[in-house]
Amino acid sequence: MTYEEYMERIRSAGDFSDLFVLGFSLLSEPIYCSHVGSYEGKQAIVQCAIHAREYITSLLGVELARYAASTLKSGGAYFVYDVDPDGVRLVLDGASYITCDVQRGFLISANGGDSDFSLYKANANAVDLNTNFDAKWGGGAENRRCPSSESFIGYYPMSEREVNILADFTEAIRPEVTISYHTKGEVIYYGFEGQNDPSLARDEKTAALLAAVTGYTPILTRNSTGGYKDWCIEKYDIPSFTIEVGSPALPHPLDEGVLPEIFEQNKEVLSALLS
Numbered sequence: 001m002t003y004e005e006y007m008e009r010i011r012s013a014g015d016f017s018d019l020f021v022l023g024f025s026l027l028s029e030p031i032y033c034s035h036v037g038s039y040e041g042k043q044a045i046v047q048c049a050i051h052a053r054e055y056i057t058s059l060l061g062v063e064l065a066r067y068a069a070s071t072l073k074s075g076g077a078y079f080v081y082d083v084d085p086d087g088v089r090l091v092l093d094g095a096s097y098i099t100c101d102v103q104r105g106f107l108i109s110a111n112g113g114d115s116d117f118s119l120y121k122a123n124a125n126a127v128d129l130n131t132n133f134d135a136k137w138g139g140g141a142e143n144r145r146c147p148s149s150e151s152f153i154g155y156y157p158m159s160e161r162e163v164n165i166l167a168d169f170t171e172a173i174r175p176e177v178t179i180s181y182h183t184k185g186e187v188i189y190y191g192f193e194g195q196n197d198p199s200l201a202r203d204e205k206t207a208a209l210l211a212a213v214t215g216y217t218p219i220l221t222r223n224s225t226g227g228y229k230d231w232c233i234e235k236y237d238i239p240s241f242t243i244e245v246g247s248p249a250l251p252h253p254l255d256e257g258v259l260p261e262i263f264e265q266n267k268e269v270l271s272a273l274l275s
């Protein structure tokens, strides 16, 4: 799949929902969002592909939005289909599309000198966007302090354009729940360091509900830092969950052939959360 074919799939969400551009990435790619269901009642934000190589979650997002558009009985959801479009373009097309030698050279260097970007997770600054949020930023055991294909936290919290776009949108909507789609493992992460009852008990209950719907295993995380889920919990006490789709045995990036299976596992997530 080329990046252009991938973006075509995302834009097809405009056939069944209100599609708009939330903002533009560092290298000026559009970050698309669409709303399904009602604007009344509980609202969710579902964000996908904040890690570039996990771009199958964008395709999953389109299918989940399509399904929700015809089945949601109450509430609504905003799907942010691709938080890291520059990273996804690198994964799908490689760095050769970048005409600026300096930018291309920087990215290949950050990628360990390798021009194969199929396992790349970061953005065009080689920052791992899901470590850049202001939630115990820099406290993770695997955090890196240097541009890299993964785990570089940035030079300061919220330094990245794409992170601010998602954070500003979340502040504007103040959703009742957020879902972050990642690959892989068939697990649901909930909780954050310092989160206590009744907030933690509330999220534990919802994680159990999501586990029942998906068949995935709920896992309490206490040591995750700088992630979108972490930030939503710490800053606004929004019930927030990371869902890792795809069998742990599958190699990255997940092949599109797995899409029907992960769709079946996740299609009732939103109606369970919003009813």
Ligand SMILES: [Zn+2]
Pocket (backbone or CB within 6 Å): 051, 054, 182, 183
């Ligand atoms: Zn991820």
